[in-house]
Amino acid sequence: MRRALMLLGAVVMGSSGMASHALAGPAEGLSAQGVEKRPVKVYDLALKGPTTGKRELPRTETTQFSLVGVSWTGAVKPLDGTAQVRTRSLQSGVWSAWHDLEVDASRAEKPDAEMRGASAPLWVGSSDGIQAQVVHEDGTTAALPKGLEVNLVDPGVVTDVEAKVSKPEPAAFAAERTASQTSATEESTVSQPPVTSRAGWGADESLSPDPSEYNADVKAVFVHHTDGANDYSCTESASIVRGIYAYHTQVNKWNDIGYHFLVDKCGTIFEGRKGGIDKPVLGAHTYGFNRESAGIAVLGRHTSAGATDAALASVSRVAAWKLGLHGADPAGTVSLTAGATQTNYFGKSFTAGTKYTFPRIPAHRDGYNTQCPGNSLYASLPTIRTWAAGPVQNLKVTSLSGATISGSTYYTKGTVTVRWSATTPSSLIKSFEALVDGTTVSKTSGADTATSITLPAGSHTVAVRATHQSGKTTTTAPLTLVTDTTPPAFTAKPKLSLRTGTVNTTAVPVTLGWKATDDKALRYTKLLSPAATTFNATATASSHTATSGTTTTWSLQAYDYAGNYRTASASATPVILQEASAARSGSWTVRSSTSYLGGKSYSSRSKGAALTWTFTGRSASWVVSRASNYGQAYVYVDGVKVSTVDLKSSTTLYRQAIWTKTWPTSARHTVKIVVVGTSGRPTITTDGLVYL
Numbered sequence: 001m002r003r004a005l006m007l008l009g010a011v012v013m014g015s016s017g018m019a020s021h022a023l024a025g026p027a028e029g030l031s032a033q034g035v036e037k038r039p040v041k042v043y044d045l046a047l048k049g050p051t052t053g054k055r056e057l058p059r060t061e062t063t064q065f066s067l068v069g070v071s072w073t074g075a076v077k078p079l080d081g082t083a084q085v086r087t088r089s090l091q092s093g094v095w096s097a098w099h100d101l102e103v104d105a106s107r108a109e110k111p112d113a114e115m116r117g118a119s120a121p122l123w124v125g126s127s128d129g130i131q132a133q134v135v136h137e138d139g140t141t142a143a144l145p146k147g148l149e150v151n152l153v154d155p156g157v158v159t160d161v162e163a164k165v166s167k168p169e170p171a172a173f174a175a176e177r178t179a180s181q182t183s184a185t186e187e188s189t190v191s192q193p194p195v196t197s198r199a200g201w202g203a204d205e206s207l208s209p210d211p212s213e214y215n216a217d218v219k220a221v222f223v224h225h226t227d228g229a230n231d232y233s234c235t236e237s238a239s240i241v242r243g244i245y246a247y248h249t250q251v252n253k254w255n256d257i258g259y260h261f262l263v264d265k266c267g268t269i270f271e272g273r274k275g276g277i278d279k280p281v282l283g284a285h286t287y288g289f290n291r292e293s294a295g296i297a298v299l300g301r302h303t304s305a306g307a308t309d310a311a312l313a314s315v316s317r318v319a320a321w322k323l324g325l326h327g328a329d330p331a332g333t334v335s336l337t338a339g340a341t342q343t344n345y346f347g348k349s350f351t352a353g354t355k356y357t358f359p360r361i362p363a364h365r366d367g368y369n370t371q372c373p374g375n376s377l378y379a380s381l382p383t384i385r386t387w388a389a390g391p392v393q394n395l396k397v398t399s400l401s402g403a404t405i406s407g408s409t410y411y412t413k414g415t416v417t418v419r420w421s422a423t424t425p426s427s428l429i430k431s432f433e434a435l436v437d438g439t440t441v442s443k444t445s446g447a448d449t450a451t452s453i454t455l456p457a458g459s460h461t462v463a464v465r466a467t468h469q470s471g472k473t474t475t476t477a478p479l480t481l482v483t484d485t486t487p488p489a490f491t492a493k494p495k496l497s498l499r500t501g502t503v504n505t506t507a508v509p510v511t512l513g514w515k516a517t518d519d520k521a522l523r524y525t526k527l528l529s530p531a532a533t534t535f536n537a538t539a540t541a542s543s544h545t546a547t548s549g550t551t552t553t554w555s556l557q558a559y560d561y562a563g564n565y566r567t568a569s570a571s572a573t574p575v576i577l578q579e580a581s582a583a584r585s586g587s588w589t590v591r592s593s594t595s596y597l598g599g600k601s602y603s604s605r606s607k608g609a610a611l612t613w614t615f616t617g618r619s620a621s622w623v624v625s626r627a628s629n630y631g632q633a634y635v636y637v638d639g640v641k642v643s644t645v646d647l648k649s650s651t652t653l654y655r656q657a658i659w660t661k662t663w664p665t666s667a668r669h670t671v672k673i674v675v676v677g678t679s680g681r682p683t684i685t686t687d688g689l690v691y692l
Contacts, residue, residue: 038156040204040242041065042250047134047148055148056133064090065152066126067228067243070101070134071118071251073147075111079103081136081144083119088129095131096124102227104370107287109339114253117145120372121153121247123228123240123299151251155239158202188278188324190469193317193427195261195269195277201238203245205274210255212275213282215291217326219334221319222286223381224259224297224364225373230305237264240299241272248284258284259297261318267310267427269318272297278325288340288350289358289367294322302374312380313425316387319361320428320469323388330470331389332360336367345369361385387428390468394423397464397476404561406521410462410481411561412455419450420464420476430467435475436460455483484562488518492540494556494570497662498621498690499543503597503655507545508574508690509621515540516558516566528555528567548574548690575615576623577689582611586675595654596687601625603685607677617691618666621657622673625685628652631678633686635659638670645673647684655687 043065047055070083083101088094101119132150198205226244245257252258259272260283272295275281285295296315298307307315320330328334336358338350345365350356361384364372386393399419403412410416418434429446434453437460442451446466453462461478468474492515501509516525522537530552535542546552551573559565579602586609588602602611622635626649635643645659663669675684 036157038154040156040158040246041154042246043152043154044251045130045132045150045152047132047150052143054133054135055144057131057150059088059095059129059131061088061129062127062152063154064126064128065130065154066239067121067123067153067155067247068127068130069119069121069151069153069247069251070103070132071116071147071149071151072145073116074145075107075115075117075252077117077145079117079119079134079145081134083132083134085122085124085130085132085150087124087127087131090126090128095129099124102371104368104372109284109287109290112253116147116251116253118151118247118252120227121151121244121251123226123232123243125229125232125236151247153243153246153250155243155246156202158238158242188321189327189471190317190320190324191430192278192321193269193314195271195318196238198271198274201241201270203242203274207246207249208256208274212256212273212279214275215280215282217292218280218294218322219326219328219360220289220293220336220358221322221361222289222293222295222364222367223315223319223361223373223377223384224285224295225302225307225377226262226297226299227301227372228299230265230300230302232265232299234264234266234268237266237268237270237299240264241270254284256284258295260285260294260322261296262299263296263311263314263318264299265308265311267308267314269314280326286364286367288338288342288352289336291339292336295364298373298377302377303371304374304376306376307380309425312384313387313427316384316425316428317469319384320388323360324470328360329389330360331385333357334360343369345371359385361388387424388470389472390424390428390470391472391474392422392424392429392466392468393474394421395464395466395474395476396421397479400462400479400481402563403481404523404563406523406561408480409521410479411484411521411563412481413485413562413564414456414483415452415454416462416481417450417452418462418464420466421449422466422474424466424468428469430469430471433465433467435463435465435478438463440465455481457483457485459483482520482562484520484560484564486519486560487564487566488516488522488558488560489566490556490558490568491515491517493568494554496546496554496570496572496692497619498574498657498660498692500621500657500660501543502653503576503621503623503657503687503690505548505576505597508548508576509657510544510546510572510574510692511541512544512554512556512570513541514556514568516556518558518560518564521561523559523561525556525558528557529553546572546574548576550574572692575617575691577613577615577691579611579686579688582613582689584612585610591685593654596625597623597655598688601685601687603683604675605631605677605682605684607675607682609675610672611686612670612672613689614668614670615689615691616666616668618664619660619662619692620669620671621660621690622671623687623690624656624658625687626653626656626658629681630683630685631681632676633684634674634676636670636672636674637661639672644676648681657690
């Protein structure tokens with residue numbers, strides 16, 4: 001039986017018909033620093049009207065309150081109707097829209113005569129006006145319960161340190177441990193999450209003078225929502241919990257708050273019912289199944305709005321820890337004995353004394369005919385169970401800094417940073433480990449997402465293993481990494497040679513050639529100067545132009561996938577030999593045009609006419625003009641005929657390097673061109689010789 005409440009204030013009836021219950025303030029030693037304290041208060045306003053059909057309260061100005069509900073005489077009598085309220089904001093003075101109150105809330109399994117039936121309390125924020133009505137849902141005029149009241153709760157201001165986190169066992173309740181509690185397990189299979197104690201959120205213990213009752217164990221943890229707005233600030237959470245506590249004790253007339261834990265949208269966990277958070281305390285949260293379970297309530301209404309990930313993670317942590325105290329798997333099922341004959345939200349019937357199968361983490365609606373915890377939060381229960389039970393979900397390596405992939409193999413110089421991700425909240429993860437060849441080389445906390453490791457030379461496998469708070473592990477698929485510290489090699493060093501194309505004094509066509517290899521995997525070759533260009537691993541040549549008479553250095557770097565590189569260079573000076581510098585035989589005439597190199601060229605139509613250049617170099621190109629009526633010429637190198645070149649072209653072209661020759665090394669060479677005297681088009685026009 002619940003002991004009579006000892007209130008510090010008197011019951012005062014105001015002119016508006018409001019009964020004011022002035023409740024006790026916080027325990028000594030919790031005085032606010034610079035914040036004016038205000039004790040928790042509950043106000044009761046009678047709903048008036050005929051005995052049948054409808055009861056209402058017209059718009060009424062009140063003192064400050066933040067939480068509201070409707071109650072009636074008789075704890076076991078249901079409210080067959082719709083209860084609605086609207087409130088006036090204390091800050092803005094604006095009246096809210098109508099809010100439905102959840103009237104299918106839990107009731108006591110063994111009600112005392114003084115206990116009342118009540119809706120779920122609705123958090124509305126600081127308000128100073130109320131309007132309410134209760135009507136039958138089907139429009140009938142049957143009698144409504146007696147003693148219908150609107151109950152307003154002002155959670156007050158208790159302390160400016162309301163978010164203080166408690167130690168695992170609140171000292172205030174240590175004295176309540178008795179020999180009858182020996183069934184509780186001292187250690188859980190998972191670690192206890194941080195919990196804000198009753199003292200931390202400002203519980204007035206005088207509102208709950210009766211000693212705690214205990215069950216044999218905890219077989220299931222039911223999930224609830226508290227109803228009310230979701231736009232509360234997390235700094236208000238302690239006030240919301242105080243308001244619910246006052247509502248349950250002063251309106252429902254229960255001996256304590258009904259839930260064992262409450263969780264806000266920021267993930268803060270509040271201790272609910274007293275008696276020891278690690279003990280199987282009897283709660284008042286799920287009618288018919290309180291004797292074998294605990295209850296967690298998420299602050300807010302989650303009918304259409306889902307709970308935050310932070311809230312879901314904290315619910316998962318508390319449920320896993322609470323079930324772990326009794327060796328229960330959060331992902332499993334359990335048989336619970338019904339304590340009452342009733343039906344649940346889905347129409348399933350329960351008979352008192354009969355066993356029924358439930359998930360280890362069920363919803364309020366699974367055991368009782370209520371919408372709680374709302375459709376959205378109900379849809380999140382599979383996620384809660386998975387997060388609570390483990391293992392870590394969707395673990396994957398997201399990147400390897402300091403390593404580059406080629407095919408399915410990563411290459412590194414030795415030190416890499418492994419990054420990973422998982423969808424299981426970090427608060428539910430005990431640790432991450434980096435594995436090299438199956439052996440742990442680095443271990444981090446569950447909040448970390450990266451670690452650096454150093455690999456010895458050779459080929460290795462790297463994976464990440466996550467340990468859930470339950471001890472279950474998940475390991476990513478192994479990645480192959482090769483540690484490579486050997487730079488690439490140039491098996492053919494860079495070399496410049498002349499190529500065909502249009503010649504200008506500032507742009508001589510050249511080809512840069514090379515051959516780079518690597519003992520593991522060549523990634524690319526990069527030209528650093530005279531201009532930056534990157535080539536793929538298979539490239540061995542590229543076309544460029546060089547300035548005549550200027551020595552240019554061509555610098556290349558070959559990179560492998562590990563990041564090793566080697567540099568090699570080549571230098572060359574293109575030299576233009578004008579036609580006037582050649583030794584001539586036969587008949588040649590001078591032609592002048594700005595289109596020719598130096599403004600002049602030699603032309604001949606005489607068969608056998610020749611021009612000879614002698615130079616020291618390793619690459620040469622003959623520069624000519626081309627036209628539709630131009631003929632052929634023989635090319636001799638060091639006295640040997642090597643080519644017959646045709647200067648015929650459908651369009652007239654000037655300064656064309658039409659023939660090239662490159663030798664392995666620089667040496668003295670002679671290039672001679674001879675007019676063939678082609679029938680019908682004997683003329684050739686030569687513009688000079690270029691060599692490197």
